[in-house]
Amino acid sequence: MDSNGLSPYQVALQHRRRARDRRPLLRLPWKPVIHVVILAVGLTLALSTQIPASAFVSGQTYMIEPGDTLTRIAAATGISVPCLAAANNLSDPDVIRAGDVMNIPALSPSTQTYCVKRGDTLTSISAATAIPVDCLARLNDLANPDAIRAGQALLLAPPAYRVKPGDTLSSISRTAGIPAHVLADWNGLPDPDRLLAGQSLRLSGSPASGDPTGACNPITWIGSENYWDDRPYGGPIAIVLHTSAGSLGAIDHWFSNPQSQVSAHFAVGLDGRTHQYVDLADRAWGEGNIEPDNVWPGPEGMNPNHYSVSIETEDGGNPPPPVTEAQYQAAVRAGRLILREYPNIQYLVSHRAIAPHARANDPGPRWVATGRFEALAAALGLKPIP
Numbered sequence: 425m426d427s428n429g430l431s432p433y434q435v436a437l438q439h440r441r442r443a444r445d446r447r448p449l450l451r452l453p454w455k456p457v458i459h460v461v462i463l464a465v466g467l468t469l470a471l472s473t474q475i476p477a478s479a480f481v482s483g484q485t486y487m488i489e490p491g492d493t494l495t496r497i498a499a500a501t502g503i504s505v506p507c508l509a510a511a512n513n514l515s516d517p518d519v520i521r522a523g524d525v526m527n528i529p530a531l532s533p534s535t536q537t538y539c540v541k542r543g544d545t546l547t548s549i550s551a552a553t554a555i556p557v558d559c560l561a562r563l564n565d566l567a568n569p570d571a572i573r574a575g576q577a578l579l580l581a582p583p584a585y586r587v588k589p590g591d592t593l594s595s596i597s598r599t600a601g602i603p604a605h606v607l608a609d610w611n612g613l614p615d616p617d618r619l620l621a622g623q624s625l626r627l628s629g630s631p632a633s634g635d636p637t638g639a640c641n642p643i644t645w646i647g648s649e650n651y652w653d654d655r656p657y658g659g660p661i662a663i664v665l666h667t668s669a670g671s672l673g674a675i676d677h678w679f680s681n682p683q684s685q686v687s688a689h690f691a692v693g694l695d696g697r698t699h700q701y702v703d704l705a706d707r708a709w710g711e712g713n714i715e716p717d718n719v720w721p722g723p724e725g726m727n728p729n730h731y732s733v734s735i736e737t738e739d740g741g742n743p744p745p746p747v748t749e750a751q752y753q754a755a756v757r758a759g760r761l762i763l764r765e766y767p768n769i770q771y772l773v774s775h776r777a778i779a780p781h782a783r784a785n786d787p788g789p790r791w792v793a794t795g796r797f798e799a800l801a802a803a804l805g806l807k808p809i810p
């Protein structure tokens with residue numbers, strides 16, 4: 425707790441209540457997993473700003489005012505109508521009464537929370553989210569994994585704080601109520617005096633330190649402005665794999681810089697951490713232009729970004745270290761998430777296949793010569809185009 429009596433979660437929640445941070449992992453509100461929580465709050469807030477978000481404290485209660493609707497409360501809290509309805513046993517979400525007190529489910533500052541529905545089990549949620557049961561249990565401090573209840577909000581990723589310009593580790597430490605050296609430790613910061621705006625900091629230690637494979641840290645939303653909205657040419661046909669001679673933090677920095685004009689949907693770290701920059705329903709700027717001699721399976725004369733989902737992989741560079749098991753498994757998990765959304769994807773394509781001259785070593789021997797590329801394609805049931 426800090427001096428304002430706010431927990432690190434609440435502090436982080438205030439900091440992260442931004443439209444970009446609210447973009448969903450997968451934009452498919454009608455599918456079972458996702459009709460949950462995750463709303464583009466910026467959009468909904470733009471439509472209804474009658475209720476200040478500060479009127480709500482997640483995990484607490486709210487007294488309904490005359491004129492309130494569940495849609496407006498959902499917009500103000502960032503918690504979906506179905507989740508609010510489940511949390512309050514509302515059979516008809518259109519009927520709420522002024523003066524009634526509603527439960528506002530606890531909302532994670534991370535972009536990913538899941539609202540438990542009737543009939544859910546931790547096993548079924550695990551199957552739907554690709555997060556192991558024990559990770560879900562640890563992330564949510566569930567002593568008894570069988571005892572989850574409808575309306576409960578489950579964390580799908582450890583809470584994180586996105587660094588703003590002007591932040592220092594000590595200012596974040598004061599706000600979050602977490603000692604600076606602990607933050608540095610949790611985040612493996614080599615130089616705590618050098619924080620990058622846009623960098624994502626963990627505000628939770630156990631999943632990171634107790635989970636070297638990254639299995640408990642499935643996806644952290646970083647965001648990027650470098651993308652095109654929607655997929656007007658239809659769903660993607662390929663997952664394109666890249667390698668990047670830099671740290672995951674450098675990738676975050678590069679992709680979240682509008683000037684770079686570059687992004688990917690995901691990046692996977694050598695330690696298995698997975699960051700997301702672009703919604704799967706949108707087109708990242710990852711594949712650049714098609715070069716002569718390419719073996720890209722998409723339509724000629726069209727930008728390959730229209731037809732792809734891209735995964736960047738951290739390699740630290742010069743000489744690039746081998747793909748770690750944690751990184752490989754994280755790429756498999758990201759691939760499965762992508763295929764759950766777009767089951768018609770047929771190919772795993774290297775960036776080299778699109779740009780054989782400019783990108784001759786992308787993703788390079790660490791993926792291709794080692795057989796990891798072929799293995800990844802086989803694990804995902806895709807045709808490899810290395």
Ligand SMILES: [Zn+2]
Nearest residue numbers: 666667775786
């Ligand atoms: Zn590339």
